[in-house]
Amino acid sequence: MVRIHVIDGANGFVASHLIGTLLAQGDEVIALARASAEVVRRRVADALGCLGLDESPAGRLRVRGLALDEPDLGLPFAEVFAEPCTYWHVAALVTFFPRREEELLDVNVTGSANTLSAYERHARPGSRYILVGTAYQCGLDTEGPVPEDWPSHDPPDRFRNFYEYSKRQAEIALARSRSVREGTALVARLGVMVGHSRTGRALTDYGLYDFLRVISFFARRTxxxxxxxxxxxxxxxxLTPVDTTVSRLVSLAAADRVRPVSHVxxxxxxxxxxxxDVINAHLPIELVPATLEEIRDRPFSRFEAVVNMxxxxxAVYFRHHYEFAWRDATAPPAVTRSTLDRLISWYVREGLPE
Incomplete structure (x- = not known):
């Protein structure tokens, strides 16, 4: 049976791999993005290649323009919601930099509200809405395992960055929706997305790779x-490799009954x-984990201060220990030391800027 999926943020890292996987298994996908159809199809073809799949299904992808800041999203609703579908809200602004709070609210909170409103007004009976979120919406509340449950409100200063706060706000709005009351909406919280578990290949510069890019700059310079x-x-x-993550998302969407909140x-x-240790093996630098007390007793050198800045x-994510409650029946393969070596070595070889 062919399923229909509507996926926004289609040229992003997770969405392009998700689209590629769904196309490869014969499902129909309507991709929504600000980028051009050519760019989206190229990204999906790259994702199919990264997953070791035939790239040709990207050519049959339907792509439509998306305007998250508009209540109607700028969409041809009669086409997009012509049949029951799974609507994946993947589009998001991911940045940890300060002074971008307004943008984060516009995209991650107002934009999410607009997609949910459009879905609830136009989706056919039998449809499902999936918000792809982040497990790190837990903010600084890391005492014990973070439950697979709807979050409560916390002020912005209870988060490592405003991005986390904006994703929490999007979840809170979804939790209050008619779709959740009717059991047709859920949130899938992801970990730190990384490349392919078997090849190490990554089509993103976010998260771990942003840290690697900074460390590489200083390692090669000094x-x-x-x-x-x-x-x-x-x-x-x-760390959650993109191939195993997408496989679990696809299984989540296909399940008859799912929990409203899942940690993927x-x-x-x-x-x-x-x-x-793995970074040190591939770059000419020695990174050493140190407690705040150790640094207070022996302050940073000038070089250390510059790198940490x-x-x-x-790197703020290194200052906590996280546990996420997780109730899936089958655990995905762990990111072993050898997997980690593949991820780091591929990026150092292929992903870093010249």
Missing amino acids: PGERVRIPCHPDANLH VNGATVPVRDLF RAKYT
């Missing part, structure tokens, strides 16, 4: 330096110490 990075003693990351993360996490927006 090789052999030792740099302490502030870390929680048990700092860990929920690995059962096992990656210790930050292991991450640093440049990396601070992503």
